[in-house]
Amino acid sequence: MGRKTIKYPVYTIALALYLFFIVLPVLYSLWLTVTDGHFIENIKTVGQDSIILLLKSSVLAAVIAIISTFFGIILGFLIYKTSINYRKFFKVIILIPLFISPYILAVAWRDILLLFFDKIENSNSFFAIILVHSTIFIPLSILIIGSALVNVSKNLEESALMISGFKRMFFNILLPLIKPAILSSLVLVFIFSISEFSVPAFFSVRVFTTEIFTQFSAFYNHSLAMLQSSLLIIVCVLLLLSERKYIADSPFLSIGTRGKTTKLYDFKSFNKIAYLILIFSVFIMILLPLLILLYQSFKDGTDDFIEAFQLLIPTFGNSLFLALTGAILTLIFGFIAAYFSEIYRKKLLDSSLLLLFAIPSIVLGIALIKFYNRPVLNTIYSGVGIIIIGYVAKYGFIAAKMLENAIKQIPKSLDEAAKIQGIKFYKRINSITLPLVFPAIFAAFMINFLFCLGDLGTTIMVYPPGTEIMPIKVFTIMANAPESLTSSMVLIVFLFTISIILILFSIFRKIFTAYNVNY
């Protein structure tokens, strides 16, 4: 009898690691919820009120998703598909809201809104949430849609332009080709928005996440909170599955970019309008809140800024290490999930990533504590390993999602031809797949890096005592610190992050140039 070999060792190892380190803790926590003796009582509590609240939150999240994606298409096109000057500058600067904490943006925006309203309540509060969330998530839409736009074949666009005008090509060729990215943007923004807690709480709007938080934090009823979270998870998973079904059914005409260049449009007279749109967007999304923060930081001199810098110095190394490690690991798991899901139809890892993504941060944090906080696993729990596990659990799906869309656009014939030639698996990945999905890898890496760097919800629950991490430090100092100190800390976080982004951009640029990849 011959020895059995594992058919897909990389996939199997990744899946086993993911199931053990990440899925098992969540299942264990769910098991505790079901067996804690209050399950029936809690089921009765989750009644009509919860459903109405979930619907209200869904409507709010849907509005935000539509607004973010709409502007994501416009701004993504202007930044990624036009030859407008300084577009690379816009590409970087537009990411800024992604790495400012939603709570801090909410504080800045309230100060701005109070210039126009006497006070912020009821309808104003809804408007404020939509505004703040849209500001945060438009960059996410731009990244997702932008990376799809640069992957569209130049040949298809040029052929269409030969027989029709730009408008028709845009609506009949370009938009249908990036439909999966548009849908991904809608779904991801919806999920991010419906799971976000701090902004609705800040504007005193009762939504589903604030309800879950109340059960956790005021009533210490972990089981009921887990149960309520399950409803949220079901909505998110259903949405993601429908999106997947739709994408699986939709035709893909687009081709990878190797050896080709992305078509860039030069509208000449329209360029001025394009500039105006971009500058106005940057002003609203970035400059306005930043100006408020700058004013608050320096209105009493530079002392608080210096103090803020001294407070944050110990956090830089840790945060960078954790965010880079988190981004690389989420990318590895995301790539393996996406590749095997698309090429070999192995979907379990991908589905597990999806399930974990939909879990609210605080629930994930509690699940990780309950599973890992035991003597035998102390090495993980009392070290930074637990934070990395949290990152992979929370953000692995984003990498997988973005890479799936990119891998989908690679003609299967390329891989099959190489396989027929006897080229081995790793060589095929290294020489065919990776170069073709570089823009998506870059986008996924940057997004995950930013999310890991700014993660608060899960990190606050599990960070080891004595470990200094940037977002935690900003938030813990925020309580009762003078406004100028808090704003200074946010500005320093911003400067630190933008410096790292620029360094990463220059590293990736070298890689892209070496592989002749558009970016």
Place this chain on the structure above:
Amino acid sequence: MKLKPINRFIIPIFIFYIFIFAGCKDNSNSVVVYTTVDQVFSEPVLKKFESQTGIKIKAVYDTEETKSTGILNRLIAEKGNPQCDMFWSGDPMRTVVLENKGMLYPYISKSAEGIDEEFKDKDHLWTGFSARARVLIYNKDLLKKEDVPQSIFDLTSEKYKGKVAIANPLFGTTTFYLAALFSIIGDEKAKAYLQDLKNNNVVIATSNGDVKKRVVKGEVFCGLTDTDDAFEAIKDGDNIGMVFLDQQGIGNLIMPNTVSLIKKEKISDNAKKLIDYLLSPETESALSYSCAQMPLHKGVKTAKNIPSPDKIKPMKIDYIETAKKLKEIQNYLKKWVEKQ
């Protein structure tokens, strides 16, 4: 430039280095402390202890976002294998929650000898020190001195309609305050009072810090918050005044900090040393300067304008009973907050 291949070694290498990093912690001569006291105030005290004793402090602080509840949830979730040696709470309510869950370990500190018994648990599971008070802050530009409310019952008056802020009563010290109020005046009167407050369009802020900001910015005339927030606003030069409420009536709520040992297999001697240090007059004095807290030892040197708790008429409450009351009224408070 060539990319290095994604090969079978990458994943094990990363997992290896995470675990290496995870294993690089130094547990010798350290103490793990979880605190709900704002980091700006608690960290300097802990750092001073560190420099004086050489014992490394490994702290977990609470945040504005999960004020006084994130850490408690974490402590409860960690109950089976506690990581924390010592809990320093900004108020007794959170400590009593842990006490009721059987998570505390008794300790009698010599440093607590000068502190009144009313601020100590009868089973020595926790000890109170440096206290804050619940106060009303007001914007001097918007309220004349004669118009400043002197009792919480004044806040339902028509002239303050929509101009009074309190923090969400489901969280933080506001919960404690309302539980105390229910204990003192009875459920019926307290509910009627809260209803009147709601009818008067009280603004529910996210936290005490948010109340302070709203008063400073003039969004509201006045708001209920704690002395540390109030003094911070005054120190920053904001045009803010502060009033100890109900000095002719039910009295003002006094909230001591508490320290307690967490029950675990091996009780840390370093944690006991830290408790001794925190309960010392030296720490109380430091906290009076940094965040206007009132020492519970007699004769401690304090910052200017810090009243002695003896000079304030306190609300007469039993902390354990108040914690019980809190549990009873939570559902009511939730409904009250949600009611439009």
